[in-house]
Amino acid sequence: MASDTEKLTESRYQPPEVRRRQILDAAARLAVDEGLANTSMARVAEVAGVAKGSIYLHFESRQQLIAGLQSDLWERMLEGPAEILVDESLSWSEKLDSVVEHWMRFELEHHGLYHAVFHTVPSSGDEPLAEARSLMERLLEQGAAAGEFNLDGLDIEVVLDFLLHAYIGPCFHQTDQAVAIDNVKRLFRRTVGAES
Amino acid sequence: MASDTEKLTESRYQPPEVRRRQILDAAARLAVDEGLANTSMARVAEVAGVAKGSIYLHFESRQQLIAGLQSDLWERMLEGPAEILVDESLSWSEKLDSVVEHWMRFELEHHGLYHAVFHTVPSSGDEPLAEARSLMERLLEQGAAAGEFNLDGLDIEVVLDFLLHAYIGPCFHQTDQAVAIDNVKRLFRRTVGAES
Amino acid sequence: MASDTEKLTESRYQPPEVRRRQILDAAARLAVDEGLANTSMARVAEVAGVAKGSIYLHFESRQQLIAGLQSDLWERMLEGPAEILVDESLSWSEKLDSVVEHWMRFELEHHGLYHAVFHTVPSSGDEPLAEARSLMERLLEQGAAAGEFNLDGLDIEVVLDFLLHAYIGPCFHQTDQAVAIDNVKRLFRRTVGAES
Amino acid sequence: MASDTEKLTESRYQPPEVRRRQILDAAARLAVDEGLANTSMARVAEVAGVAKGSIYLHFESRQQLIAGLQSDLWERMLEGPAEILVDESLSWSEKLDSVVEHWMRFELEHHGLYHAVFHTVPSSGDEPLAEARSLMERLLEQGAAAGEFNLDGLDIEVVLDFLLHAYIGPCFHQTDQAVAIDNVKRLFRRTVGAES
DNA sequence: AATGAATGAGGCTTCATTCAT
DNA sequence: GATGAATGAAGCCTCATTCAT
Numbered sequence: 003m004a005s006d007t008e009k010l011t012e013s014r015y016q017p018p019e020v021r022r023r024q025i026l027d028a029a030a031r032l033a034v035d036e037g038l039a040n041t042s043m044a045r046v047a048e049v050a051g052v053a054k055g056s057i058y059l060h061f062e063s064r065q066q067l068i069a070g071l072q073s074d075l076w077e078r079m080l081e082g083p084a085e086i087l088v089d090e091s092l093s094w095s096e097k098l099d100s101v102v103e104h105w106m107r108f109e110l111e112h113h114g115l116y117h118a119v120f121h122t123v124p125s126s127g128d129e130p131l132a133e134a135r136s137l138m139e140r141l142l143e144q145g146a147a148a149g150e151f152n153l154d155g156l157d158i159e160v161v162l163d164f165l166l167h168a169y170i171g172p173c174f175h176q177t178d179q180a181v182a183i184d185n186v187k188r189l190f191r192r193t194v195g196a197e198s
Numbered sequence: 199m200a201s202d203t204e205k206l207t208e209s210r211y212q213p214p215e216v217r218r219r220q221i222l223d224a225a226a227r228l229a230v231d232e233g234l235a236n237t238s239m240a241r242v243a244e245v246a247g248v249a250k251g252s253i254y255l256h257f258e259s260r261q262q263l264i265a266g267l268q269s270d271l272w273e274r275m276l277e278g279p280a281e282i283l284v285d286e287s288l289s290w291s292e293k294l295d296s297v298v299e300h301w302m303r304f305e306l307e308h309h310g311l312y313h314a315v316f317h318t319v320p321s322s323g324d325e326p327l328a329e330a331r332s333l334m335e336r337l338l339e340q341g342a343a344a345g346e347f348n349l350d351g352l353d354i355e356v357v358l359d360f361l362l363h364a365y366i367g368p369c370f371h372q373t374d375q376a377v378a379i380d381n382v383k384r385l386f387r388r389t390v391g392a393e394s
Numbered sequence: 395m396a397s398d399t400e401k402l403t404e405s406r407y408q409p410p411e412v413r414r415r416q417i418l419d420a421a422a423r424l425a426v427d428e429g430l431a432n433t434s435m436a437r438v439a440e441v442a443g444v445a446k447g448s449i450y451l452h453f454e455s456r457q458q459l460i461a462g463l464q465s466d467l468w469e470r471m472l473e474g475p476a477e478i479l480v481d482e483s484l485s486w487s488e489k490l491d492s493v494v495e496h497w498m499r500f501e502l503e504h505h506g507l508y509h510a511v512f513h514t515v516p517s518s519g520d521e522p523l524a525e526a527r528s529l530m531e532r533l534l535e536q537g538a539a540a541g542e543f544n545l546d547g548l549d550i551e552v553v554l555d556f557l558l559h560a561y562i563g564p565c566f567h568q569t570d571q572a573v574a575i576d577n578v579k580r581l582f583r584r585t586v587g588a589e590s
Numbered sequence: 591m592a593s594d595t596e597k598l599t600e601s602r603y604q605p606p607e608v609r610r611r612q613i614l615d616a617a618a619r620l621a622v623d624e625g626l627a628n629t630s631m632a633r634v635a636e637v638a639g640v641a642k643g644s645i646y647l648h649f650e651s652r653q654q655l656i657a658g659l660q661s662d663l664w665e666r667m668l669e670g671p672a673e674i675l676v677d678e679s680l681s682w683s684e685k686l687d688s689v690v691e692h693w694m695r696f697e698l699e700h701h702g703l704y705h706a707v708f709h710t711v712p713s714s715g716d717e718p719l720a721e722a723r724s725l726m727e728r729l730l731e732q733g734a735a736a737g738e739f740n741l742d743g744l745d746i747e748v749v750l751d752f753l754l755h756a757y758i759g760p761c762f763h764q765t766d767q768a769v770a771i772d773n774v775k776r777l778f779r780r781t782v783g784a785e786s
Numbered sequence: 787a788a789t790g791a792a793t794g795a796g797g798c799t800t801c802a803t804t805c806a807t
Numbered sequence: 808g809a810t811g812a813a814t815g816a817a818g819c820c821t822c823a824t825t826c827a828t
Contacts, residue, residue, distance in 0.1 A: 044800095047811095052809080056808080159368075160373060160378050160381040160382065166367050168363050171359030171360050186360060188352065211792080217791090238819085239819060240819090250795095252791075255790095435824080446824085451788075549765060552770050552777075556759050557756070558759050563750075577744050577748040585781060602807095604812090630797060646799070
């Protein structure tokens, strides 16, 4: 009965993770394009190519779906830096540079999504942010301990929060990306007292 | 019975600015407490102690009400720094310090509202942000021209965006405020190359 | 204290009938221009140049205002024909012609208003229409009695209703008015059997 | 328990056309009974026995629902006459009679609805009316060409508009229907000059 | 008498969620 | 498991009417 043209359409049955990803991707796209607040379950279903009811087989509620979007983002955001930190071949300043590079590129690439997703929402708590923090914290501490950074008289928590917000600004306005990244690297170094 | 200080009880008729403020205040409180997205006109009316319809005598729509919340914030945020900039008695670094002080105190005081209000929303354009930017831009340029700041090889736009986001971070976590402000002042100086 | 320019504005106090007429005229204009359903008390007040509340000094409710519009129209519509009927110098056919002329001109002039006003509304009963009917009824009966009209075997009520609706049709489409009126006169004569 | 004639009880799911008709019927009934302007979506839903939101599965908006009411009426109104016109067995006068018969019966049956529906509304354009017109126009022209009607010196457009409004009058007052129809047939014949 | 700010019922519409198929 | 018609709470806004001034 099956004709050979029929297989071009999405098969009706998909493994759960695939469906889940389809839905998350649709939601992410819509959140960026039309704003999270304007993204209804109906639209998500439509774009994901599933029925409205089916979303509820994978997510308990709209809230949960959005939470899914969030953890998704964090996960991807933390992938790179974790490796950077343990790379023995880099100096602390270079690690700092690498983190800037990674985060800014990520931000530049996803910032529509990032900003669409991390507001509006009774954000379920910032556990993943905490992870990013602790990552940077170690970087600062170890860089300082190694004498590469100069944080004398500064509260490391404050420096941390300063940096974690600062790099986002230059991602917005469309200057040349390479220039922006390079500039921010230098400003990070200045901030931690690593500039010659 | 009527004393000359009177009016603790609500009278039915209020001058427009008073009503307007009642409504804005109610909206602000709700935006902070329950999230802007969850703040319905009905709730605002309830908290403001006016009828639902009355809001529309002062704001054309929900959008306009939110826009009102925004301009309100910006207005108050820009009051101080404008004066700082023209204060001849301060060095450029001291002016930078003053701006940090002002903005951080403002942020610390309002940041619940600030963050509730400046997202979710098809923000009516960032004209006021632009104003804050141009203010800081002049500060940086003139400080650099005066030789107090060192921005060699840096794109002033990038530095600007960097700073405008950076100070917000340290406002969140409850370290000692005085310490946080002091730290951020030093970090701002480092960023613009003004530290000895 | 009164300057000489002040009197150009409408004096604040007007005799009731004048105010009443101002309001009715405003309502009529709005009903024609924007549709009766879209005509709010606020708009009427605005166009009439009075306060919203003042309308209620002259009309008990919106319903009553609309009823006022209706009787107004009927009154003017019935003015002419009543005189025609008692004019001894005219034959019955000529009287019929005159009524056609009067009503069509009235309709052509007011039909926007007419159609705006006589629908939508729980029309308070058609007492004035009854008056127009009885007028025409007498015309038909007397013309028939005089041998000018031939209504043999026809129910006079039916003929009446037929005519009272028929003339309205040709008022709509913009053929030459004079032609239309002349044609309708002939058709009325045909209908009552008065054409040679 | 389930009989094969079954379904006197409402089942939750109905084919779209059935639901659509339920809603249209409810709307029609309310429009007649309480006036179109007083017919809210909530009442329609209630009378139709569906949820408020369900109406929007079948009609995009209140406007569309009302438009639906209109086309419904027109459709049924135009069914008969189209056939009459091409019936070779009838003389032109008989065709005229048939159209009168059809329209008056229709009007008598539906006129509450008819008049409730065709006012108040930014009527979506009168395309269907135009269809009724062109139908009658052909009838008049061909009857005249055949020498059965005498329209000498008359503008056919005027005659048309005259007739299209005239027959509605006698539908209102409750004389004997058969008499009314018979009378109007004769008056139509007189109007087109077809009476012996 | 005149005003217009204030009221609040009620209208239209959206949308997260459910559930019979 | 998948579907999407059906639901109904809740949102925004309008407007006839009232009433303190």
